[in-house]
C-alpha cells in the first residue's frame with residue numbers, strides 16, 4: 001500500500017507522548033528482531049533507524065502514516081525500543097520500563113500491538129512474558145515471525161510450529177515476514193487496516209495483490 005509517512009516525536013517519558021490521534025500500531029519485541037525494519041518496509045521509506053547493533057531504538061518513536069489523498073493521518077506507527085538486550089545497562093532498561101509499560105497499558109489510541117519474534121531463534125522466556133502481559137492488560141496483538149528469508153521450506157514450518165506451541169498462539173495467527181522478500185507484507189497491512197477500522201483496498205487492488 002502506498003502511504004506518506006511523517007516522523008512526529010520521540011518519547012522517553014509518558015509526558016512526551018503525543019496527544020492521542022489516529023489509531024496506533026505498536027511494534028514490540030526483543031532487541032534486533034527487526035521492528036524498525038518492519039516499519040520501513042511497510043511504509044516503503046527509511047523513516048525508522050535500523051542497525052546491526054541491538055539496542056538501536058531507545059525511545060518510542062511516533063510516525064504519522066497517511067494514505068495519499070486523505071486529509072488526516074490514518075494510522076500512527078510507534079517504534080518501541082527492544083527488550084532483553086544484555087549489553088544495554090540495567091539502569092537504562094529499567095528507565096525504559098517507566099515509559100514502555102505505561103504506553104502499552106494505558107495508551108488509549110493503541111489499536112494493535114505487532115509482537116515480533118525472530119523466526120531463526122527459538123521462542124524466548126521474555127517473549128512469553130510479554131505475551132502473557134499483553135493478554136493480561138487485554139491488548140489486541142498479532143505475532144510476526146521476522147527474518148523469514150533466512151530459513152526455507154521445512155525449516156520455516158518447523159520454527160513456526162515451535163513458536164505456535166511454546167507461545168500458545170494458533171499458527172494461523174502468526175505472520176511470517178521478511179523485510180528482504182516482503183513476504184507477509186500484504187497480510188500485515190490487512191491486519192493493520194482492520195485494527196484501525198480503515199476500509200480495505202478496492203476490488204482493483206485486491207486483484208493486483210492476489
Ligand SMILES: Nc1nc2c(ncn2[C@@H]2O[C@H](COP(=O)(O)OP(=O)(O)OP(=O)(O)O)[C@@H](O)[C@H]2O)c(=O)[nH]1
Nearest residue numbers: 031032033034035036037050051055056057082179
Ligand atoms: N535477513 C533479514 N534481516 C533483517 C530483517 N529485518 C531486519 N533485519 C536485520 O536485523 C537487524 C536489526 O534490525 P532493526 O530493524 O534495527 O531491529 P530492531 O528490532 O528495531 O532493533 P532495536 O531497535 O535494537 O530493538 C538489522 O541488521 C537488519 O538489517 C529481515 O527481514 N531479514
Ligand SMILES: [Mg+2]
Nearest residue numbers: 035036056057
Ligand atoms: Mg529499532
